[in-house]
Amino acid sequence: MNKGENGEIDPDFVARLVDYLEFDEGRVQHLFEKNYLARNWGKHDYLFRFDKEISRIERGTVLYEKDDSFEVIMGFPKIRRAMVLDPTLKKHFSGLEKVTVEEKMNGYNVRVANVKGEILAITRSGYVCPYTTERAKEKLDLRFFDDFPELVLYGEMLGPDNPYVPKEIYGIESVEFYIFDIREKNSGNPLSIARKHEILEKYDFLQVRSFGKISLKTAAEEIAKIIRTLGEKEHEGVVIKDPEMVLAPLKYTSSQSNCSDLRHAFKFYNEAGRDYMLSRIVREGFQTVEWDENEADFKKRFMQLGESILNPLRESIRSVKNGQRLYEEAKIRVKDLKTAAEFENYLKRLGIDTIFEEPQPIGNEYLIIIKKINKSTNDKTQAIWEGEVW
Amino acid sequence: MNKGENGEIDPDFVARLVDYLEFDEGRVQHLFEKNYLARNWGKHDYLFRFDKEISRIERGTVLYEKDDSFEVIMGFPKIRRAMVLDPTLKKHFSGLEKVTVEEKMNGYNVRVANVKGEILAITRSGYVCPYTTERAKEKLDLRFFDDFPELVLYGEMLGPDNPYVPKEIYGIESVEFYIFDIREKNSGNPLSIARKHEILEKYDFLQVRSFGKISLKTAAEEIAKIIRTLGEKEHEGVVIKDPEMVLAPLKYTSSQSNCSDLRHAFKFYNEAGRDYMLSRIVREGFQTVEWDENEADFKKRFMQLGESILNPLRESIRSVKNGQRLYEEAKIRVKDLKTAAEFENYLKRLGIDTIFEEPQPIGNEYLIIIKKINKSTNDKTQAIWEGEVW
Numbered sequence: 001m002n003k004g005e006n007g008e009i010d011p012d013f014v015a016r017l018v019d020y021l022e023f024d025e026g027r028v029q030h031l032f033e034k035n036y037l038a039r040n041w042g043k044h045d046y047l048f049r050f051d052k053e054i055s056r057i058e059r060g061t062v063l064y065e066k067d068d069s070f071e072v073i074m075g076f077p078k079i080r081r082a083m084v085l086d087p088t089l090k091k092h093f094s095g096l097e098k099v100t101v102e103e104k105m106n107g108y109n110v111r112v113a114n115v116k117g118e119i120l121a122i123t124r125s126g127y128v129c130p131y132t133t134e135r136a137k138e139k140l141d142l143r144f145f146d147d148f149p150e151l152v153l154y155g156e157m158l159g160p161d162n163p164y165v166p167k168e169i170y171g172i173e174s175v176e177f178y179i180f181d182i183r184e185k186n187s188g189n190p191l192s193i194a195r196k197h198e199i200l201e202k203y204d205f206l207q208v209r210s211f212g213k214i215s216l217k218t219a220a221e222e223i224a225k226i227i228r229t230l231g232e233k234e235h236e237g238v239v240i241k242d243p244e245m246v247l248a249p250l251k252y253t254s255s256q257s258n259c260s261d262l263r264h265a266f267k268f269y270n271e272a273g274r275d276y277m278l279s280r281i282v283r284e285g286f287q288t289v290e291w292d293e294n295e296a297d298f299k300k301r302f303m304q305l306g307e308s309i310l311n312p313l314r315e316s317i318r319s320v321k322n323g324q325r326l327y328e329e330a331k332i333r334v335k336d337l338k339t340a341a342e343f344e345n346y347l348k349r350l351g352i353d354t355i356f357e358e359p360q361p362i363g364n365e366y367l368i369i370i371k372k373i374n375k376s377t378n379d380k381t382q383a384i385w386e387g388e389v390w
Numbered sequence: 391m392n393k394g395e396n397g398e399i400d401p402d403f404v405a406r407l408v409d410y411l412e413f414d415e416g417r418v419q420h421l422f423e424k425n426y427l428a429r430n431w432g433k434h435d436y437l438f439r440f441d442k443e444i445s446r447i448e449r450g451t452v453l454y455e456k457d458d459s460f461e462v463i464m465g466f467p468k469i470r471r472a473m474v475l476d477p478t479l480k481k482h483f484s485g486l487e488k489v490t491v492e493e494k495m496n497g498y499n500v501r502v503a504n505v506k507g508e509i510l511a512i513t514r515s516g517y518v519c520p521y522t523t524e525r526a527k528e529k530l531d532l533r534f535f536d537d538f539p540e541l542v543l544y545g546e547m548l549g550p551d552n553p554y555v556p557k558e559i560y561g562i563e564s565v566e567f568y569i570f571d572i573r574e575k576n577s578g579n580p581l582s583i584a585r586k587h588e589i590l591e592k593y594d595f596l597q598v599r600s601f602g603k604i605s606l607k608t609a610a611e612e613i614a615k616i617i618r619t620l621g622e623k624e625h626e627g628v629v630i631k632d633p634e635m636v637l638a639p640l641k642y643t644s645s646q647s648n649c650s651d652l653r654h655a656f657k658f659y660n661e662a663g664r665d666y667m668l669s670r671i672v673r674e675g676f677q678t679v680e681w682d683e684n685e686a687d688f689k690k691r692f693m694q695l696g697e698s699i700l701n702p703l704r705e706s707i708r709s710v711k712n713g714q715r716l717y718e719e720a721k722i723r724v725k726d727l728k729t730a731a732e733f734e735n736y737l738k739r740l741g742i743d744t745i746f747e748e749p750q751p752i753g754n755e756y757l758i759i760i761k762k763i764n765k766s767t768n769d770k771t772q773a774i775w776e777g778e779v780w
């Protein structure tokens with residue numbers, strides 16, 4: 001879907017961008033040609049997104065002209081993973097007394113910002129999602145964006161009415177926006193955790209659960225306990241942060257989250273990334289050794305692993321054998337049916353093959369079931385059942 | 391190790407090869423430049439191997455000049471896999487009344503042939519293995535090669551004294567050469583199974599186990615039974631063949647063989663191919679659905695799978711934590727210590743990092759333990775234990 005998106009780019013615009021980015025002109029031209037810097041379509045076509053990490057600019061960063069200059073909304077910084085808690089935390093956060101531990105919640109990443117006077121919800125990849133934008137406007141106290149036009153909310157869209165990562169585990173009725181960072185436009189600098197809490201409380205914004213500050217000395221043990229408790233509820237894990245947000249955060253996840261990822265990956269075994277699968281399996285290996293599990297716990301872990309892999313695989317293979325098509329079901333809840341139409345068009349542009357069912361009224365909104373077709377796994381499995389060799 | 395292997399290639403040789411292969415000169419030059427056609431080193435430097443599949447020439451095919459022309463030993467044809475037995479067998483072998491089922495034994499592939507008067511053992515990739523050559527000369531009735539200079543034995547080197555795939559499961563004391571195909575030089579055409587048996591029996595050659603001819607109609611069921619029995623003994627699986635060897639064979643393997651592959655792959659998780667791992671897991675999914683397993687059998691299967699993945703992973707991670715280096719142990723048994731020295735040099739040229747221990751006399755031969763170092767998994771695991779992020 002990226003091919004040719006940029007069309008003709010105005011040479012004056014390129015010249016202004018060359019000045020702003022301090023890249024040479026050839027480099028900027030190259031970014032456009034390769035669609036590494038790609039123009040949005042439709043009514044937000046003044047927005048450009050970085051489709052690739054360039055120098056210190058994260059993939060998903062968004063850029064647009066404003067008041068004779070440019071404004072930038074930096075992408076989500078990639079959070080590195082601790083494969084073992086000890087000694088990784090001590091090494092990474094060396095010099096700190098305490099670290100802040102927040103829950104890593106399982107939804108989809110979205111930035112909400114005031115973009116030239118309009119509130120937009122921008123996905124991790126840098127697209128303006130019409131559904132998320134409608135929801136964000138509905139759910140958030142918009143005065144924040146007038147009071148702090150230079151700040152961007154970085155958060156997670158959570159809940160069952162979620163077209164990307166539907167989850168029932170948080171007790172959310174539809175969807176809610178949980179914030180984990182506030183960052184400045186242009187620099188992408190984050191506010192300290194104290195300042196973030198202060199602002200979020202003032203506007204009654206929902207925020208990811210905090211486990212508070214923990215002494216670095218005992219962090220590995222305490223986080224292991226937190227992770228076990230989160231895991232029991234199928235929650236994902238934690239992000240460990242420098243309270244001042246100077247050092248980069250680290251993440252660490254529960255076994256249940258690894259297995260849940262694997263269940264999804266093996267359901268659609270022919271589209272899921274091989275590295276994605278392997279990394280989640282390898283995490284299980286490090287966790288069982290770091291936690292020095294006995295044979296009973298180890299057996300529980302490998303049974304869980306085996307089942308998380310083979311059960312969804314069996315389900316998919318069986319479904320196709322029985323003539324069913326493989327799909328993922330998700331749902332959205334919209335105020336305006338126009339949003340649903342825009343969202344359907346948006347997914348099409350992203351190359352996602354979907355079927356939108358008839359809207360059902362629910363309160364003063366509409367619920368719409370979406371089926372996402374997994375063509376690759378479907379076709380591969382069907383071919384095998386028709387006698388094709390591997 | 392392939393870089394620059396070819397050095398200067400004589401232009402007259404290139405011209406003769408152009409005539410023989412009926413490729414144009416530019417193409418032949420390209421094959422040499424890319425080392426797709428690579429020259430052997432040392433005393434067999436008159437041998438060239440195809441390091442890539444070119445037109446209808448299999449990778450591993452070997453070529454050399456002989457009597458004013460060339461002689462070719464075709465590589466091992468890739469055997470396609472049936473992911474499900476039914477309908478794959480019926481579709482693939484349609485038109486046949488019966489198929490021949492042979493055991494797929496788990497060792498390493500080797501061709502033995504008379505090459506310009508010398509008996510050589512050539513690996514799947516097309517290298518002359520000094521160890522296998524010594525063993526083949528020791529184990530085989532060499533009169534065959536005088537009687538049939540135009541034929542090549544295609545087989546499997548099996549047993550514990552095996553530097554590549556050591557296995558105790560066949561009750562072999564050291565190593566033995568089990569033959570599965572006899573093919574003609576140049577054309578690569580296989581003899582019919584009847585003719586193959588006749589010749590192999592005449593020279594008392596060992597051959598892979600045959601389950602005889604099976605009606606195509608009942609083949610799926612009968613092979614499923616054979617596979618279950620083989621699996622119980624940790625044997626790998628079967629190759630299903632057209633008795634006349636006109637249609638290409640198919641293979642099918644046991645769950646135990648998949649799990650055994652996975653055990654090895656996850657022990658060295660950072661060097662094993664992602665596709666290798668995934669394919670073995672997916673086979674388990676198709677087998678459980680095709681065999682319509684009940685929940686008890688399914689549970690056994692996913693436990694087996696989970697353990698085959700997580701146990702070797704745990705072992706490796708734990709070993710490195712305890713300061714041990716990860717390696718694979720294998721052994722060889724040689725008549726002449728010169729063979730061991732040549733073999734050590736050979737593995738070095740192939741880029742395999744090994745430690746050869748002191749030879750121990752055994753009968754009139756020598757046993758030598760070889761440790762193959764798995765640097766990538768070792769270094770990755772160690773870095774994680776030192777606090778590196780993923």
